[in-house]
Amino acid sequence: MDQPTVGILHPGSMGAAVAACAATNAAAVLWCATGRSTASVERAAQFRLTPMATLAELLDRSDIVISLCPPAAAEDLARDVVGNRFAGVYVEANAINPERTTRIAALLEPDATVVDGGVVGSPPVGGKTPTLYLSGPVDATERISALFEGTLVRTAVLGTEIGKASALKLAYASFQKTSRVLVALAVGIAREHGVDQELIEVASKRTDSYLSEPQYVAKTAARAWRWGPELEEAADALEAAGLPPEMLRAAASTLARWDEAKDDGELTLTDALDRLAQP
The missing domain is CATH 1.10.1040 (N-(1-d-carboxylethyl)-l-norvaline Dehydrogenase; domain 2)
Known part of the structure; x- marks a missing residue:
């Protein structure tokens, strides 16, 4: 399988470090620099993420998008993605409750394939190895597991039901x-x-x-x-x-x-x- 292009929304301390691990098995890892803080710009540069001028450009080029943002912003971010008709795999990896995850999946489908994700542990730097728990369609969870194979981010699939990873x-x-x-x-x-x-x-x-x-x-x-x-x-x-x-x-x-x-x-x-x- 060809290496996918991955988009990260948005590279906070966890998101940037997870994105850097994804880069091991990705053709490129993109992020949208527009409107982000100086700290985000510096963090993205530190982890060698590729800046895009607009969200639309990031989504157009990405096969997989990982959403890791403050919980309050999760649905607004998903709506922005829907507005650009993203049709790849969308990993909803925010710390939100299963009902919100289900709502977000309903927003994005059927154009996108949604995987429910939950990161347990500290950011994957300095030898720390968080686990990204996944639930959703088998083909999609397998793609995400392959994306992080051999990196500090471990993956564990909980099943096909959206909401399981968020609940855990x-x-x-x-x-x-x-x-x-x-x-x-x-x-x-x-x-x-x-x-x-x-x-x-x-x-x-x-x-x-x-x-x-x-x-x-x-x-x-x-x-x-x-x-x-x-x-x-x-x-x-x-x-x-x-x-x-x-x-x-x-x-x-x-x-x-x-x-x-x-x-x-x-x-x-x-x-x-x-x-x-x-x-």
């Missing part, structure tokens, strides 16, 4: 990114009372990720009647320290959905998740 990306991000915010709040309470070093010492005794222990969700549900009020107390402590309490109050509200599971030692993970989905 957001499910992981919801834990990973919220966890970092929770760390800031926990350390904030501790620092206010001069016990932040002790908190870190306590935490250092356990380094496993709770996300790898989904079976514990059932135990959480059974203890929710106690944990909810405890988090309300922690939220009060945050507020007293001038820190935002809303996240912990929201967690307490979530736990309240399990109030009727009080001390239920027979609860399964499925039971707990089913109850969580009921207001």
Whole structure:
């Protein structure tokens, strides 16, 4: 198969690095310089991307387009592409929810072939190896996998259903990114009372990720009647320290959905998740 020409929309820190990896198996990697910041221009030059004067020119020359932009801009960008009647493979690789991905696919089809993508990990520089999860038509996902073969970007195909890759990306991000915010709040309470070093010492005794222990969700549900009020107390402590309490109050509200599971030692993970989905 001939090497494809690839367009990247738009080369931020992740997009530019991913595009540079695509260049390994592409005839060229293009980007549209019009209206972009000085930082974008410098980044594109650093990764040796080829500038195009207009989006129309980029789309006309590209066999594959990868959309990696701030989530809020994803649909507007897709509409711009639709306006130019792009007919290649469009990789919707933004951190957006599956419903938005499905809407974008509906906008672009049938002219374009849409692949749902989700990048998990840091930008592929300095030896870091993120995974680009893919879902969509078999021929198209195979083309994208071939595009990144032998590069720092690993690929994994989740199936043919649009939305699967987006769902996996957001499910992981919801834990990973919220966890970092929770760390800031926990350390904030501790620092206010001069016990932040002790908190870190306590935490250092356990380094496993709770996300790898989904079976514990059932135990959480059974203890929710106690944990909810405890988090309300922690939220009060945050507020007293001038820190935002809303996240912990929201967690307490979530736990309240399990109030009727009080001390239920027979609860399964499925039971707990089913109850969580009921207001």
